[in-house]
Amino acid sequence: MPSALRPAAVSGLIAGLAALLTAGPARAADPSGLWLTETGSSRVRVARCGAGYCGTLASAPGKGLDVKNPDPALRTRSVVGVQILDAPRAEGGGYAGTLYNPNDGKTYSGSVKLTGPDTLEVSGCVLGVLCKRQTWTRVR
Numbered sequence: 001m002p003s004a005l006r007p008a009a010v011s012g013l014i015a016g017l018a019a020l021l022t023a024g025p026a027r028a029a030d031p032s033g034l035w036l037t038e039t040g041s042s043r044v045r046v047a048r049c050g051a052g053y054c055g056t057l058a059s060a061p062g063k064g065l066d067v068k069n070p071d072p073a074l075r076t077r078s079v080v081g082v083q084i085l086d087a088p089r090a091e092g093g094g095y096a097g098t099l100y101n102p103n104d105g106k107t108y109s110g111s112v113k114l115t116g117p118d119t120l121e122v123s124g125c126v127l128g129v130l131c132k133r134q135t136w137t138r139v140r
Contacts, residue, residue, distance in 0.1 A: 029114040031095070034058060038134040044084065046112070046120075052095045053112065055085025057102070068105030085122075087112055099124045 087095035094113025
Protein backbone atom coordinates (compact mmCIF):
# COMPACT_ATOMS: atom_id res chain seq x y z
CA MET A 1 0.00 0.00 0.00
CA PRO A 2 1.49 3.41 -0.93
CA SER A 3 2.47 5.51 2.08
CA ALA A 4 -0.07 8.21 1.21
CA LEU A 5 -2.90 5.71 1.74
CA ARG A 6 -1.73 4.08 4.97
CA PRO A 7 -4.35 4.25 7.75
CA ALA A 8 -2.04 6.25 10.04
CA ALA A 9 -1.43 8.84 7.30
CA VAL A 10 -5.15 9.13 6.55
CA SER A 11 -6.12 9.52 10.21
CA GLY A 12 -3.42 12.17 10.68
CA LEU A 13 -4.68 14.07 7.66
CA ILE A 14 -8.27 13.89 8.93
CA ALA A 15 -7.22 15.12 12.38
CA GLY A 16 -5.33 18.03 10.82
CA LEU A 17 -8.28 19.02 8.64
CA ALA A 18 -10.64 18.80 11.60
CA ALA A 19 -8.41 21.10 13.62
CA LEU A 20 -8.35 23.65 10.77
CA LEU A 21 -12.12 23.53 10.33
CA THR A 22 -12.91 23.95 14.03
CA ALA A 23 -10.35 26.67 14.72
CA GLY A 24 -11.97 30.06 15.21
CA PRO A 25 -10.69 33.33 13.76
CA ALA A 26 -7.33 34.55 15.02
CA ARG A 27 -7.68 36.61 18.18
CA ALA A 28 -6.24 40.09 18.35
CA ALA A 29 -3.24 40.60 20.63
CA ASP A 30 -3.95 41.45 24.29
CA PRO A 31 -3.47 45.19 25.02
CA SER A 32 -3.94 44.84 28.79
CA GLY A 33 -1.63 46.96 30.90
CA LEU A 34 -0.70 50.51 31.81
CA TRP A 35 -0.06 52.91 28.90
CA LEU A 36 1.51 56.37 28.68
CA THR A 37 -0.33 58.59 26.20
CA GLU A 38 1.56 60.11 23.27
CA THR A 39 1.80 63.50 24.98
CA GLY A 40 3.29 61.82 28.06
CA SER A 41 0.82 63.63 30.29
CA SER A 42 -1.61 60.83 31.18
CA ARG A 43 -1.63 57.12 31.90
CA VAL A 44 -4.43 54.75 30.94
CA ARG A 45 -5.02 51.31 32.43
CA VAL A 46 -6.41 48.93 29.79
CA ALA A 47 -8.06 45.73 30.99
CA ARG A 48 -10.28 42.95 29.71
CA CYS A 49 -13.92 44.02 29.69
CA GLY A 50 -16.39 41.40 28.46
CA ALA A 51 -15.34 40.25 24.99
CA GLY A 52 -13.18 43.36 24.48
CA TYR A 53 -11.24 45.94 26.46
CA CYS A 54 -11.89 49.03 28.58
CA GLY A 55 -9.47 51.79 29.47
CA THR A 56 -9.56 53.95 32.58
CA LEU A 57 -7.49 57.05 33.26
CA ALA A 58 -4.94 56.19 35.94
CA SER A 59 -3.29 59.64 36.05
CA ALA A 60 -3.80 63.04 34.45
CA PRO A 61 -1.93 66.36 34.53
CA GLY A 62 -2.83 69.30 36.75
CA LYS A 63 -6.11 69.23 38.61
CA GLY A 64 -7.37 66.65 36.10
CA LEU A 65 -10.99 67.77 36.20
CA ASP A 66 -13.54 66.85 33.55
CA VAL A 67 -14.30 70.54 32.82
CA LYS A 68 -15.29 69.96 29.17
CA ASN A 69 -17.83 67.23 29.95
CA PRO A 70 -21.14 67.92 28.16
CA ASP A 71 -22.96 67.16 31.43
CA PRO A 72 -22.49 70.21 33.70
CA ALA A 73 -22.95 68.00 36.79
CA LEU A 74 -19.77 66.07 35.86
CA ARG A 75 -17.47 69.03 35.18
CA THR A 76 -16.04 69.10 38.70
CA ARG A 77 -15.21 65.40 38.88
CA SER A 78 -11.67 64.12 38.58
CA VAL A 79 -10.92 62.40 35.29
CA VAL A 80 -8.74 59.89 37.14
CA GLY A 81 -10.83 56.74 37.36
CA VAL A 82 -13.04 57.70 34.40
CA GLN A 83 -13.44 55.05 31.70
CA ILE A 84 -12.32 56.66 28.45
CA LEU A 85 -12.09 53.53 26.28
CA ASP A 86 -14.83 51.03 25.54
CA ALA A 87 -13.74 48.61 22.81
CA PRO A 88 -16.07 45.62 23.04
CA ARG A 89 -15.45 43.98 19.67
CA ALA A 90 -12.45 42.50 17.87
CA GLU A 91 -11.87 44.16 14.52
CA GLY A 92 -8.94 44.34 12.11
CA GLY A 93 -6.36 42.84 14.46
CA GLY A 94 -7.41 45.15 17.30
CA TYR A 95 -10.57 46.19 19.12
CA ALA A 96 -13.17 48.80 18.17
CA GLY A 97 -15.71 50.86 20.07
CA THR A 98 -15.69 54.37 21.53
CA LEU A 99 -13.18 56.76 23.08
CA TYR A 100 -13.99 59.65 25.42
CA ASN A 101 -11.60 62.62 25.20
CA PRO A 102 -11.74 64.69 28.41
CA ASN A 103 -9.75 67.45 26.66
CA ASP A 104 -12.79 68.35 24.55
CA GLY A 105 -15.60 66.43 26.31
CA LYS A 106 -16.48 64.44 23.19
CA THR A 107 -16.88 60.74 22.55
CA TYR A 108 -15.54 59.35 19.27
CA SER A 109 -15.77 56.07 17.43
CA GLY A 110 -12.38 54.50 17.83
CA SER A 111 -10.09 51.55 17.99
CA VAL A 112 -6.98 50.22 19.69
CA LYS A 113 -4.41 47.90 18.19
CA LEU A 114 -1.08 46.61 19.45
CA THR A 115 1.58 47.51 16.91
CA GLY A 116 4.43 46.09 18.98
CA PRO A 117 4.94 44.59 22.44
CA ASP A 118 5.17 48.08 23.95
CA THR A 119 3.20 50.23 21.49
CA LEU A 120 -0.54 50.68 21.20
CA GLU A 121 -2.11 52.59 18.32
CA VAL A 122 -5.22 54.47 19.43
CA SER A 123 -7.48 56.00 16.80
CA GLY A 124 -10.52 58.22 17.26
CA CYS A 125 -12.78 59.24 14.37
CA VAL A 126 -15.55 61.73 13.63
CA LEU A 127 -18.09 60.54 11.05
CA GLY A 128 -15.80 57.56 10.43
CA VAL A 129 -13.53 59.54 8.10
CA LEU A 130 -11.79 62.28 10.08
CA CYS A 131 -9.45 60.31 12.30
CA LYS A 132 -6.59 61.11 14.66
CA ARG A 133 -4.10 58.53 15.79
CA GLN A 134 -1.82 58.38 18.76
CA THR A 135 0.81 55.86 19.75
CA TRP A 136 0.81 55.00 23.41
CA THR A 137 3.81 53.40 25.13
CA ARG A 138 3.58 50.58 27.66
CA VAL A 139 4.65 51.51 31.19
CA ARG A 140 6.90 48.80 32.67
